[in-house]
Amino acid sequence: MLHFDSQTGRLLHDEHMATIELLQALETLLDRHGAKKAPDLADPEIRLTLSNTEASLNREISRHFGFEEEHLFPLLANLGQVGMTYMLKAEHDAILPVAVDIARIAHDALAAWTITPESWKQFHELAQELIEREACHIQKEEMGLLAALAALVDAGEDARLATIFRSL
Amino acid sequence: MSLAFSPSMAAGSLDRLLPAAIPFRFFASAITFNIAAWLVLALSRDPVAGHLGGKGAVVAALHLMTLGVLAMAAMGAGYQLLPMATARPVRSVRGSATSFWLASPGVALFTGGLAVGVDAATHAGAALVAAGLTLFAMLTADNLRGAAAMPLVRRHVQVALVSLIATIVLGLILLVDWERGFLPDHLAAAGAHAAVAAYGFMGMLVLGFSTILVPMLALAQAPDRRLGQWVLALAAAGLVLTLLGGLAGVPLAMAGGAVLGLAAALLHITAMTRVIKRRMKKQLGPSFLLIRAGWCLLVASLMLAAALSLDLVPSPWATLLGVLLVPGWLLTSLFGFLQRIMPILAQAHLTVPGARPPLVSALTPEMPLKIHGMAHLAAVAVLTVAVVVGSEWLVRVAAVLGLVAALSFAVFAAILYRRALVCRRGG
Numbered sequence: 001m002l003h004f005d006s007q008t009g010r011l012l013h014d015e016h017m018a019t020i021e022l023l024q025a026l027e028t029l030l031d032r033h034g035a036k037k038a039p040d041l042a043d044p045e046i047r048l049t050l051s052n053t054e055a056s057l058n059r060e061i062s063r064h065f066g067f068e069e070e071h072l073f074p075l076l077a078n079l080g081q082v083g084m085t086y087m088l089k090a091e092h093d094a095i096l097p098v099a100v101d102i103a104r105i106a107h108d109a110l111a112a113w114t115i116t117p118e119s120w121k122q123f124h125e126l127a128q129e130l131i132e133r134e135a136c137h138i139q140k141e142e143m144g145l146l147a148a149l150a151a152l153v154d155a156g157e158d159a160r161l162a163t164i165f166r167s168l
Numbered sequence: 169m170s171l172a173f174s175p176s177m178a179a180g181s182l183d184r185l186l187p188a189a190i191p192f193r194f195f196a197s198a199i200t201f202n203i204a205a206w207l208v209l210a211l212s213r214d215p216v217a218g219h220l221g222g223k224g225a226v227v228a229a230l231h232l233m234t235l236g237v238l239a240m241a242a243m244g245a246g247y248q249l250l251p252m253a254t255a256r257p258v259r260s261v262r263g264s265a266t267s268f269w270l271a272s273p274g275v276a277l278f279t280g281g282l283a284v285g286v287d288a289a290t291h292a293g294a295a296l297v298a299a300g301l302t303l304f305a306m307l308t309a310d311n312l313r314g315a316a317a318m319p320l321v322r323r324h325v326q327v328a329l330v331s332l333i334a335t336i337v338l339g340l341i342l343l344v345d346w347e348r349g350f351l352p353d354h355l356a357a358a359g360a361h362a363a364v365a366a367y368g369f370m371g372m373l374v375l376g377f378s379t380i381l382v383p384m385l386a387l388a389q390a391p392d393r394r395l396g397q398w399v400l401a402l403a404a405a406g407l408v409l410t411l412l413g414g415l416a417g418v419p420l421a422m423a424g425g426a427v428l429g430l431a432a433a434l435l436h437i438t439a440m441t442r443v444i445k446r447r448m449k450k451q452l453g454p455s456f457l458l459i460r461a462g463w464c465l466l467v468a469s470l471m472l473a474a475a476l477s478l479d480l481v482p483s484p485w486a487t488l489l490g491v492l493l494v495p496g497w498l499l500t501s502l503f504g505f506l507q508r509i510m511p512i513l514a515q516a517h518l519t520v521p522g523a524r525p526p527l528v529s530a531l532t533p534e535m536p537l538k539i540h541g542m543a544h545l546a547a548v549a550v551l552t553v554a555v556v557v558g559s560e561w562l563v564r565v566a567a568v569l570g571l572v573a574a575l576s577f578a579v580f581a582a583i584l585y586r587r588a589l590v591c592r593r594g595g
Contacts, residue, residue: 020387020448027450081255083185087519094524132527135387135449136512143384144252147318151255 006153007162008072009146015064016138022056023131025049030127038120041113050106053127057103065092067165072145075161079152084144091137098130186248188517190264192585194244195510197272199581201236202499202574205229206547208283210567217487217558223290223346228283233494235297236275238370241502243267243304248513249377250308250325254315263307271300287347294343298336305329320396324376327404331368334411335361353417359486360414363422363473366493367429368407371466374501375399375436382440385455385508386447391439399439402432413477423477430470437463454541458504461545465496488555495570496548503544503577507537510581514588526591533587536580543573 029049033039039046069092073085105123109115115123149158209216212225247264251257258264278293280286309329312322338361345351383390406428413421440463444452469492475481476489511532519525547570554562 017448024448024450080257086521087185087516090519090521090523091525129527132529133525136515136528138387139384139512140516142387143380147252148255151315 005150006146006158008153008158008165009149011162011165012064012068012149013142013146015060016142019056019060019064019134020138022052023134026053026127027131030124030131033120033124035121035124036117038115038117041109041115047110050110054103054106054110057099057106061099062096063168065096067168068092068145071161071164072149075157076145076148076152079148081148081152084148088137088141088145091133091140095130095133095137098126098133102126102130185516186251186258186261186264188514190261190268191244191248191513192510193265193268194240194247194272195506196581197268197275198237198241198244198506199574199578201232201240201275203571203578204279205232205236206567206570206574208232208279210564210571215560216563217484217555217560223282223285225283228279230490230494231282232275232279233499234365234370235271236279238494238498238502239297239301240272240275241506242370242373243271243301245377245505245509246304246308246325246373249380249509250311250321253318253321253380254311256311256315258307259310260307263303267300267303267307269300270296270303274298274300291343294340298340301332301336305332318380320393320400321376321380323400324372324379327400327407328369328372328376331364331372331407335365335369338364356414356417359422360411362490362493363410363414363425364407366498367403367410370498372403372407374462374498375403375432377505378436378440381505381509382459383443385449385505386444386452387449388443388447391443395435395439399432399436402428402435406432419477419479423474426470426474426477430467430474433463433466433470437467453508454537455504455508458500458507458541458544461548462497462501462504465492465500465548469493469497485555488552491548491551491555495544495551500544500548503540507540507577507580511584514584518588518591523594526587531584531587531591533580533583536576536583540573540576540580543569543576547573 026049029039029046041047041050069089073089077085102123105115105119105126109119109123153161206229208225209229212229214224214226216226243264247258274293274296276293277289278297281289281291281293308325312325315322338357341351342354342358342361345354345357351357379391379396382388406425408425409421409428410425413419413423413425444456469489472481472485472489472492476483476486511528514531515526515528547566550562550569551566554560554566
């Protein structure tokens, strides 16, 4: 759900869309290669998906979550949105360890140019969990967080938050 | 400044997320009334084809669907979803609970009275339902007051609330008219009551909340705001024309209202189709089959409404309009959305600091939903054919199919509830 009234909301929304695009590529990879058959790590398309996944999970998700937890949630909690911010923080806590594990497996596989059946099975399971958790989390943020930003945060504060987010 | 966990801060500070018991109590009630509606239709000996109102089991089944299923689900969803849109909590949690304890027993009493012909029960039930719905309207209007976010959704809800009040007033007038007989044309007034209730109250809620829920569930951008404003304006104008035409007995005005409604519906479907085309989520699942089927039934209902107003089809086909409208568009759309909202809402309530939130897929039993979807669509299709060919035998077949669908949805809800309880206990 777009809330163009808020600059910060728009920035967060754009990142949500980028994350969904990444998750779609990951889902396509999982669909093509079942949990039992590890893919060929020499395939350039597979390498690209894994390296994009690793880069995004290492950098973008932690940056996005960090901004929300450090700057946005405290502000919204002070404006009375305590329940929502705690719920979203709990979801971050559930997503991050999964993202870290996936990024680690992807990194190791890319470096070794191969992946063991056991590692691929683990990657497959974790990636499915990540896709579902992230999609559900984004749904909630699009519906709840961005609406709260547009409704409760004034233009000056919104501009300040947007500047911080762009600088990260 | 970081968000340090503080249990005392979180406790009792659910802000926009109501206690789970509030929305789920309404949903449980709607699911129960859905079973009752199809059961009453299956067991009824009254003819359905060509039915044009009055008292009895068929009207009881209709009101179990409208008041029991649609209104109860709308109240539960409205209390939970609207604060998300307005970023303001419901003013009184106790008030929202009270509206349930007025409306839910009220529906049982009202429809029970209609079915068995006990006027005292019908009147008492109607009074309770009217009180519950009025309380809902007051709390919702209060939530909208001063809210700045999502103006399009708010305006849809405002029109829905005005329609709700008109529905309640007309319903109570019709009830008194059954005994006193003061209305010049009871049937026309009943038609206006049905149109304002279905297209006005429920319809505007469905159109308004669709602009949030469809993008959210499909992970897509919001619909075109200008298109949404046209939908709202055309639908509201159509409603006014239909209401005035119905009360004044001017068929051309009612036909004009249906045509405006049709234009609004087609624009709404265009906007939603564009949203879905640009979605990020590839697999939409069976819920969107129901939502799309609902759109087709909405268009069919409005075309038939226009034809009925102009006497282009025989008047007994008004029953067909009821089928296309209530179990058709409204129930089909409602269950399409409800099957996705309930697990997401359950997961949100299970997401607390320090605990790993369950996956929505782990809470959602898919098989009962598949059975529900197939059986419900089959029930609507068979009921449509039954009314067209005037077969009471086929009506009962449709009712049994509807009952299978209703029971399947109840099984889905029961499994979801059990899984949520296991999660809450840390299983």
